[in-house]
Amino acid sequence: xxxxxxxxxxxxxxxxxxxxxxxxxxxxxxxxxxxxxxxxxxxxxxxxxxxxxxxxxxxxxxxxxxxxxxxxxxxxxxxxxxxxxxxxxxxxxxxxxxxxxxxxxxxxxxxxxxxxxxxxxxxxxxxxxxxxxxxxxxxxxxxxxxxxxxxxxxxx
Numbered sequence: 542x543x544x545x546x547x548x549x550x551x552x553x554x555x556x557x558x559x560x561x562x563x564x565x566x567x568x569x570x571x572x573x574x575x576x577x578x579x580x581x582x583x584x585x586x587x588x589x590x591x592x593x594x595x596x597x598x599x600x601x602x603x604x605x606x607x608x609x610x611x612x613x614x615x616x617x618x619x620x621x622x623x624x625x626x627x628x629x630x631x632x633x634x635x636x637x638x639x640x641x642x643x644x645x646x647x648x649x650x651x652x653x654x655x656x657x658x659x660x661x662x663x664x665x666x667x668x669x670x671x672x673x674x675x676x677x678x679x680x681x682x683x684x685x686x687x688x689x690x691x692x693x694x695x696x697x
Contacts, residue, residue, distance in 0.1 A: 544583030547613045548576050548601075549642045552653060554609035565609075568594045573604055578613050578643045613639050626695050630665060633695040637672050640688055644679050666696075 554573055556562045565573065571592070575585045582601055589597030604610045626632055634656055641652040652672050659665040669692050677685035 544581060544586065546582050547578060547580070548582055548585075548605070548610040549578040549613040549639060550576055551608055551611055552650075552657060553607075554604070555650060555653075557609060563609075568596070569600045569604060572597060572600050573609055576604075576610050578639075611639075613643065626691075628695060628697045630662060630697065633669065633692050634659070634665060636691050636695050637669055637688075640676065640691070641672055644676060648675055648679070 550558065550573065553563070554576070557565055557570065558574055561570070568589070572585055572589050572594070575588055580588075586597045586601055589600070594600065601610075626636070638653050638656050641649040641656065643649070644652075652668070652675060655668050656665070656672070659668050673685050673689050673692070676688040
């Protein structure tokens with residue numbers, strides 16, 4: 542785990558936070574709650590250690606290994622990274638999911654569920670267009686343009 546990477550909760554991680562569905566130990570669950578898509582892993586680990594969790598690094602590694610958190614891609618408002626992203630439906634889906642998790646407001650999780658369940662290219666592209674509209678409403682036209690540019694860079 543790279544302490545400089547930023548992580549977001551997966552659907553499984555969100556489910557654990559909302560309902561304790563997987564019964565994580567208290568200290569691991571506390572770290573999971575601190576994962577917000579903005580703080581780096583190192584920042585979350587340091588906060589955990591400051592709160593008395595001496596095994597915060599190992600707990601974060603376990604959260605990642607068990608699928609509660611994943612590395613976030615840059616939010617729609619962030620400048621584009623250098624390099625060319627992978628061109629695949631999976632890459633476009635991962636990018637959109639990371640964007641929707643970082644979206645301000647209550648609607649991101651519903652979009653994440655729909656993106657994860659999109660079974661074919663047509664359904665996924667329809668959902669991606671709806672996500673673009675949601676990004677525009679939650680941020681602005683420029684945020685929506687950056688979101689769609691990220692999608693176009695990944696769609697095959």
